[in-house]
Amino acid sequence: MATKIYIVYYSTWGHVATLAEEMKKGADSVPGVEVTIWRVPETLPQEVLGKMHAAPGREDHPVITARQLAEADGILFGFPTRFGMMAAQMKAFFDTTGGLWQSGALAGKPAGVFFATGTQGGGQETTALTAVTQLTHHGMLFVPVGYTHGAGMFAMDEVKGGSPYGACTFAGADGSRVPSDAELALAAHQGKYFAGIAKKLKVV
Numbered sequence: 644m645a646t647k648i649y650i651v652y653y654s655t656w657g658h659v660a661t662l663a664e665e666m667k668k669g670a671d672s673v674p675g676v677e678v679t680i681w682r683v684p685e686t687l688p689q690e691v692l693g694k695m696h697a698a699p700g701r702e703d704h705p706v707i708t709a710r711q712l713a714e715a716d717g718i719l720f721g722f723p724t725r726f727g728m729m730a731a732q733m734k735a736f737f738d739t740t741g742g743l744w745q746s747g748a749l750a751g752k753p754a755g756v757f758f759a760t761g762t763q764g765g766g767q768e769t770t771a772l773t774a775v776t777q778l779t780h781h782g783m784l785f786v787p788v789g790y791t792h793g794a795g796m797f798a799m800d801e802v803k804g805g806s807p808y809g810a811c812t813f814a815g816a817d818g819s820r821v822p823s824d825a826e827l828a829l830a831a832h833q834g835k836y837f838a839g840i841a842k843k844l845k846v847v
Contacts (some may be wrong), residue, residue: 645677646842651707652721653683653732656818657698658759659721662810667720669834676838681707683736686847708841709739713748717841721757727766729774737777750782753844755837757810771808786840803830
């Protein structure tokens with residue numbers, strides 16, 4: 644049976660959605676892996692989203708419910724940063740997983756994170772570290788990307804998001820910056836790396 648990887652994200656202006664697509668490309672390159680991208684439910688009314696100039700939800704990425712998480716063999720969670728932590732929409736989604744927590748449905752499943760921040764000091768590491776608390780309470784196995792992407796992760800020739808915790812992009816203070824080639828490459832690598840580990844764990 645194929646190893647099921649779910650990429651579950653929330654994206655306001657489309658940056659995290661773009662990273663999710665790159666994650667899928669990387670994970671799809673691993674034989675025997677089946678990848679699905681999902682988005683979590685929006686919590687803001689359309690009127691507010693319109694004033695924020697938010698990107699429309701990707702209709703090709705269906706909205707997931709908490710119970711569907713149990714179907715996956717491994718899950719990558721993506722979200723923008725809000726004051727150094729995950730966006731409220733993703734936290735609200737995690738808050739609906741109490742039944743899964745009670746039954747231990749996610750215990751032992753590998754999980755990783757990726758995100759977007761507005762600026763260089765906007766929470767590149769704190770967002771990942773605070774997200775780990777959600778995974779820990781479910782007994783999930785946090786799989787950081789580490790420095791497995793090679794020498795490029797140490798390069799100082801350009802401003803780029805991403806860390807050993809997971810892929811990341813800078814959106815810019817006004818949300819106008821798009822993910823760079825280096826950021827997209829790390830996202831694709833993380834997807835491939837994570838899928839490989841999830842596949843190994845499934846056969847144990």
